[in-house]
Amino acid sequence: MILSSVKAQEKSTITLENTDDAPTISRHIYGHFAEHLGRSIYDGIYVGPDSSIPNTDGVRNDIIQALRDIQIPNLRWPGGCFADTYHWMDGIGPQEDRPSIVNTWWGGVTEDNSFGTHNFLNLCEELGAEPYLAGNVGSGEVKELADWVQYVNHDGVSPMAKLRRENGREKPWNVKYWGVGNEMWGCGGNMTPEFYANLYRQYATFMGDWSNSGGLYRIASGASEDDYHWTEVLMRDIPKNLIEGVALHSYSVIEWNDKGPAVEFTEDQYFKTMKKALRMEELIIKHLEIMDKYDPNHEIDLIVDEWGGWYNVEEGTNPGFLYQQNTMRDAMIAGATLNIFNNHSDRVKMANLAQTVNVLQAVALTKDEQMLLTPTYHVMKMYTVHHDATLIPVKLSGLDYTYNGESLPAISVSASKSEKDKMNISLVNIDSKKRNTVEIDLGALKAGKMKGEILKSGKLQDHNTFENPDIITPEEFTDFDSRNGKIDVTLPPFSVVVLKEI
Structure with a gap:
């Protein structure tokens, strides 16, 4: 379950939980x-x-x-x-x-x-x-x-x-x-x-x-x-x-x-x-x-x-x-x-x-x-x-996306483990203007080498057209660092990132 967003933080923190009864x-x-x-x-x-x-x-x-x-x-x-x-x-x-x-x-x-x-x-x-x-x-x-x-x-x-x-x-x-x-x-x-x-x-x-x-x-x-x-x-x-x-x-x-x-x-x-x-x-x-x-x-x-x-x-x-x-x-x-x-x-x-x-x-x-x-x-x-894949439950303490006096959780996340025991983490930053840093604590879970993919663009209104069908396509994502059982990720504004173990 994703917990509520918490204010007054410099970064979002995500903890992956190891459980024997997680659903598929x-x-x-x-x-x-x-x-x-x-x-x-x-x-x-x-x-x-x-x-x-x-x-x-x-x-x-x-x-x-x-x-x-x-x-x-x-x-x-x-x-x-x-x-x-x-x-x-x-x-x-x-x-x-x-x-x-x-x-x-x-x-x-x-x-x-x-x-x-x-x-x-x-x-x-x-x-x-x-x-x-x-x-x-x-x-x-x-x-x-x-x-x-x-x-x-x-x-x-x-x-x-x-x-x-x-x-x-x-x-x-x-x-x-x-x-x-x-x-x-x-x-x-x-x-x-x-x-x-x-x-x-x-x-x-x-x-x-x-x-x-x-x-x-x-x-x-x-x-x-x-x-x-x-x-x-x-x-x-x-x-x-x-x-x-x-x-x-x-x-x-x-x-x-x-x-x-x-x-x-x-x-x-x-x-x-x-x-x-x-x-x-x-x-x-x-x-x-x-x-x-x-x-x-x-x-x-x-x-x-x-x-x-x-x-x-x-x-x-x-x-x-x-x-x-x-x-x-x-x-x-x-x-x-x-x-x-x-x-x-x-x-x-x-x-x-x-x-x-x-x-x-x-x-x-x-x-x-x-x-x-x-x-x-x-x-x-x-x-x-x-x-x-098998769900990996997550706990999120995250930054907010604030507009006109209202706030929404800026970060969305889910994680899973494939039948080959490979970890997958999907992250979304809905903030229209701010880059957000996320720290992912793997807890008791172990992950090998990860590779990333990102979907992003310059404006929220950007879209693919018949004249230019590839304005928005996934790209390789490298703005993350794995060390000591944690992964630090920097998410651009309004972006979707998937990290997967290889």
């Missing part, structure tokens, strides 16, 4: 989310097999390679709000027989359903990622979701398995992760938690499992932000044999009615964004307190399946497409949030950044045949050292 940081914390929203699927991920843009079965090859390079562990689809308007059978079978759909949530565009279940699950296989399917509870039926489970998972003789084979797929995909609706308190149906809990019980009961992968992992549509009553009702009213995870959604947004610009933001807007991002720790702690009351043996996991920065769309773009640029501010959000998830990996077992391509805090942006990688992407890649 699930690689699924580093998951992603691809909704039918704006240019996320069509043009972002999928261009069609006849496109002049190099592709594999219609999916852009540059996107496939980029996601492989960050070892994407899972991908959530088809929504989001879109999930509760999506009828999966519209997206299977011959293309000429598929009906169109109006995306009422995002821009009112008409889609042709050319990207459907087979496309998505085959993409996940190509990426080596676990699919996370979000089922339609808001406008769907119990049978519809039950049939979807059977279609993708049944390996024997059944109506849906027969249909899958007729559509060209002999063996099932064995999909483990299933969302039972999305944001049921809002776009999923504006339900009360009591109503949804009962509805969830019905849907989960009929989601039969025919896979050989150890059973379904059913995730209930969880709370928005600090709606602790929602979590209380779900944990109280849903039997443990029907649920494996409870979701939580939280965005780093200043104000919903005035989100501010993605690039030309002020320091005031930056500070408020980071204040909201760091609140993730408080939300996790308080939701887990409720979950632990009903689940003292920790059988049900917390799943933060939507998180990230949310700003005003770029000028001249469709407001329903949620297209925004990605700056060093987003790198700060990503680094600090992932550190929080790592430090709570005993209970947080999956998270999904919103969203993968061309939407919100994307890791990649596309423009015709061009693709660029964002600062967020580079943080995700730097943090792959933590995938399925």
Whole structure:
């Protein structure tokens, strides 16, 4: 657990703790989310097999390679709000027989359903990622979701398995992760938690499992932000044999009615964004307190399946497409949030950044045949050292980032040890102006030679563009010194550093 920041210090001090019962940081914390929203699927991920843009079965090859390079562990689809308007059978079978759909949530565009279940699950296989399917509870039926489970998972003789084979797929995909609706308190149906809990019980009961992968992992549509009553009702009213995870959604947004610009933001807007991002720790702690009351043996996991920065769309773009640029501010959000998830990996077992391509805090942006990688992407890649590594608990006594009379902890940290017993330490300095010195006390732990990598830039507003896609890329970091069981590190303003033992 990270302790509170302490003032009146010259440097931040971090102590690594050696413990025999530390949890594993699930690689699924580093998951992603691809909704039918704006240019996320069509043009972002999928261009069609006849496109002049190099592709594999219609999916852009540059996107496939980029996601492989960050070892994407899972991908959530088809929504989001879109999930509760999506009828999966519209997206299977011959293309000429598929009906169109109006995306009422995002821009009112008409889609042709050319990207459907087979496309998505085959993409996940190509990426080596676990699919996370979000089922339609808001406008769907119990049978519809039950049939979807059977279609993708049944390996024997059944109506849906027969249909899958007729559509060209002999063996099932064995999909483990299933969302039972999305944001049921809002776009999923504006339900009360009591109503949804009962509805969830019905849907989960009929989601039969025919896979050989150890059973379904059913995730209930969880709370928005600090709606602790929602979590209380779900944990109280849903039997443990029907649920494996409870979701939580939280965005780093200043104000919903005035989100501010993605690039030309002020320091005031930056500070408020980071204040909201760091609140993730408080939300996790308080939701887990409720979950632990009903689940003292920790059988049900917390799943933060939507998180990230949310700003005003770029000028001249469709407001329903949620297209925004990605700056060093987003790198700060990503680094600090992932550190929080790592430090709570005993209970947080999956998270999904919103969203993968061309939407919100994307890791990649596309423009015709061009693709660029964002600062967020580079943080995700730097943090792959933590995938399925053992958490090293940390204690932090840190300096503050102070602005306009308010203070936030300037330093964020998490640490892990790989299966080869190699140590990894990720550090973030969110201070917009000050370099900060950090002393890391390894305690009883021993570390060999370390190497460092840093993501930094000259201005918080800096970002990669299609004209200059490599303005912000990771560099070698050498401004640290290891001696006598301690590591002294000097972090530039608004920077992310990863130290790893070699």
